[in-house]
Amino acid sequence: EIVLTQSPGTLSLSPGERATLSCRASQSVTSNQLAWYQQKPGQAPRLLIYGASRRATDIPDVFSGSGSGTDFTLTISRLEPEDFAVYYCQQYGSSPWTFGQGTKVEVK
Amino acid sequence: QVQLVESGGGLVKPGGSLRLSCAASGFTFSDYYMSWIRQAPGKGLEWVSYISTASTFTNYADSVKGRFTISRDNAKNSLYLQMNSLRAEDTAVYYCASMIKGWGQGTLVTVSS
Numbered sequence: 001e002i003v004l005t006q007s008p009g010t011l012s013l014s015p016g017e018r019a020t021l022s023c024r025a026s027q028s029v030t031s032n033q034l035a036w037y038q039q040k041p042g043q044a045p046r047l048l049i050y051g052a053s054r055r056a057t058d059i060p061d062v063f064s065g066s067g068s069g070t071d072f073t074l075t076i077s078r079l080e081p082e083d084f085a086v087y088y089c090q091q092y093g094s095s096p097w098t099f100g101q102g103t104k105v106e107v108k
Numbered sequence: 109q110v111q112l113v114e115s116g117g118g119l120v121k122p123g124g125s126l127r128l129s130c131a132a133s134g135f136t137f138s139d140y141y142m143s144w145i146r147q148a149p150g151k152g153l154e155w156v157s158y159i160s161t162a163s164t165f166t167n168y169a170d171s172v173k174g175r176f177t178i179s180r181d182n183a184k185n186s187l188y189l190q191m192n193s194l195r196a197e198d199t200a201v202y203y204c205a206s207m208i209k210g211w212g213q214g215t216l217v218t219v220s221s
Contacts, residue, residue, distance in 0.1 A: 035207055037153075044203060045153065047210045056210060057110065088153055092207045095167045097143070097155035 002027055002091050006100035012108040019076040021103045023089035028069045030093025036074045040085045110134040112204045117215030124194050130187040130204030138182035144189045146200035194219045
């Protein structure tokens with residue numbers, strides 16, 4: 001089973017700042033099949049990025065994904081008030097599919 | 109636009125059964141693998157099962173193997189999850205998901221006596 005470790009656990013930033021979230025896999029993610037999600041309280045996760053770097057439909061370009069193999073990054077270039085949430089990474093290249101534990105982006 | 113709408117959740121006693129459904133629209137359902145993912149109250153996300161486009165391949169988390177069955181009907185643009193022998197630890201919001209097209213809003217399953 002591929003274990004995904006997200007860091008940091010909590011990121012305290014101000015609106016307008018850049019956020020960099022990390023997701024590290026215990027072994028290589030097959031075909032870079034890695035996704036990023038945003039989840040706000042009481043809501044379903046929202047798909048942001050799939051295939052490590054492809055933005056999902058209607059996702060603004062302030063969100064970008066990068067990385068390959070075992071190290072992946074989600075970057076939010078400029079935080080808007082609505083971007084403060086929990087972010088999860090997930091690998092879907094090997095069974096069982098697994099999720100990271102999440103990074104909370106909070107207002108500083 | 110893409111819509112995934114789950115239904116069928118509810119309160120069930122331990123050992124009971126439920127069948128979840130997911131109605132898809134806004135994309136060519138038959139072209140995509142589909143999955144079920146769950147989230148227990150206050151917890152993180154847990155993958156449950158996936159199914160290939162033509163139902164040729166399915167896979168399950170160890171925690172549900174032998175108890176849950178995933179299926180799909182491409183003619184009806186629908187995904188299903190038959191859940192048998194339910195346990196308290198199966199209590200969660202269940203999401204229908206495509207790794208490329210997005211997720212539904214979820215349906216709550218509560219297993220309690």
